[in-house]
Amino acid sequence: MTAGLDKFARLIEQYCPSTGRCDTDIPGVVLLRADKPMEPVNVVYQPSVCILASGEKTAMMGESVYVYRPGQYLTVSLDVPVLGEVTVATPEKPYLCLRLDLNTKVMADILMEARENNVVPSGRQPGPALQVSDAGPELIDASVRMLELLATPRDIPILAPLIEREILYRLLNGPQSVRLQQLAMADSKLNQVSRAIEWIKKHFREPFSVEVLAREANMSASALHQHFKAITSMSPLQYQKQLRLQEARSLIMVNAMDAASAGYHVGYDSPSQFSREYRRMFGAPPRRDVEQLRLSSSAGMVEVA
Known part of the structure; x- marks a missing residue:
């Protein structure tokens, strides 16, 4: 397991040489890196699995907190607003992560075939949208083989779907099997x-x-x-509020919109209510928060989702 994890980390470092998000030639596969701890960032996570090779990260969804470390993976089963923070990372031992989108069509195909052969356990209760588990050597080995394809791009169209299927099979047969099965079932x-x-x-x-x-x-x-x-x-209303405030923050930051206009644009009738809820979520009023974000950006603090 240790040797496999070390090789996994070296491959991510090789194909993601600097802090930030590194897209790859493999569909659905993204590499993430940070060389130092990062400020907490509000993002919307999409259905995916994040397999950690090095470093440590904390994700907060509502009042629930999830910490994942090397040799563990985090799965996301729905689009959910999350406060993510890289907590452990150094230039010598950076935060290194592989993220793979969860392909529900492939998962459904695997379930259909696996159930015919009674090789995947079944259940009914889906559980939280985020969950952390130990990866195990088989999942790490498949992740290593996936990244090794980057050295031979001609092999990617043929072999990457096979390795993706293996990774999804390992997940469906692992400790999060019940919740991931629910993701693949249309009537769940x-x-x-x-x-x-x-x-x-x-x-x-x-x-x-x-x-x-x-x-x-x-x-x-x-x-x-x-x-x-x-x-x-x-709750549904709390979910809506988080989407509203994240969109307003983006409008102020990217489009230089003033706070009152941004609040109105995302559905707030009261500027004072908008400012109050914005401060509660982001820790500062809109103008000061955006100024801090711009300072962080100029200092090289790149978002790592």
Whole structure:
């Protein structure tokens, strides 16, 4: 396991030589690196698995906190707002991570075949949208072989899908099997909550009731609230608020929009309420927060999701 993890780290360092996000020629595979601890960053995580080779990172979803270390992986089963922070990283021992998008079609195909052969355990309760587990030598070995393909690009179209399938099979047969199976099943509670999340993402600027959202998810209001909270660690309205504030922050930072206009654009009628909730989430009023972000950016603090 230690030798495999060392090789995994060396490959990520080779193909991601500087801090930040490094896209690869393998579809769905991104490498992430940080050479020093990073400031907490609010981002929306998408369905993926993050396999850590070196360093340490903390992810906070609602009131739940997840820490993952070398030889562990974090899975994300829904689009969820997360506060992420690289907590352990040095130039000699950087934070190094491989992120692979979760392909639900491939996962469904694996489940269908695996269940015919009784090689994947089944269950009903999906659990939280984030979860951390130990990777094990088989998953690390498959990740190493995936990165080794970068040295022979002509092999990627043929071999990368086979290794991706192996990685997903290991995940579906691992400690998070029940929750990941729910992700691949169209009629699961996880996918019903996912439909509610997609609706919120499209209409986050608008007020809505849980009853309207429940109809979109084809659930009762009480069931939606219960499962939404269990999976995302927040209520639908809290989820909407986080999307609103992250979008407003982006408008102020990228488009140079003033705070009042940004708040109105994302659905706030009261500038004072917007400023109050913005400060509560980001730790400073809009103008000061954006100034701090720009200073961090100029100092080389690059976001590592």
